[in-house]
Amino acid sequence: MTRILVVDDDRQLLRALRIGLTAGGYEVALAHDGATGLAAAGHAPPDLMIVDLGLPDMDGVVLVEAVRGWSTAPIVVLSARHTEQAKIHALDAGADDYVTKPFGMGEFLARIRAALRRAVPAEEQPVIVTEAFTVDLAAKRVTNAAGEVRLTPTEWHLLEVLARNPDRLVTQRQLLQEVWGPRYETETNYLRVHLANLRRKLEPDPARPRHLRTEPGIGYRFTP
Known part of the structure; x- marks a missing residue:
């Protein structure tokens, strides 16, 4: 089962995403801040990450850069920041897509599917x-x-x-x-x-x- 890690401090949104993603057939892991999300990604690397930029302990862009240093998994940014500069900064840091809040769950799930289709699995020699x-x-x-x-x-x-x-x-x-x-x-x-x-x-x-x-x-x- 495809594993998705969601890093966001909005607990109500986390519940909604867990319900929507689980219904979409994904295994979901949740983290409420950047440090927890980074540790979770290192311990059990996800197939895709969803990252909020407004995390309580760090800017989400910092988390994206940290994960992108060793992982090729797709990263979808989910943020209330609507400016073009915020989007450019996140995408340049290594994010694969940028979704602004509020958003429709149907479109969001379609973006997740698209990001996973575009992902090229790294060849790993066992x-x-x-x-x-x-x-x-x-x-x-x-x-x-x-x-x-x-x-x-x-x-x-x-x-x-x-x-x-x-x-x-x-x-x-x-x-x-x-x-x-x-x-x-x-x-x-x-x-x-x-x-x-x-x-x-x-x-x-x-x-x-x-x-x-x-x-x-x-x-x-x-x-x-």
């Missing part, structure tokens, strides 16, 4: 093979020439996020938000410690990593 080790994303298992490599849950989560974005830069902030949550987005020392442990377990030469690479001051990149 098994990623490198020269040194193999990552089985479906089985949540890492092996090398000696057999299975034992990873802690945190180490696996970090590796999984990076492996699902091969050859793409994943920022420190994105990793911290996805693995530990939005409250930890400045704790870069967490990343240094756990990435060092991953390299010791997976890289033939941890001092010169070939697969778990650092982009100094920015983030990390997984190179198969």
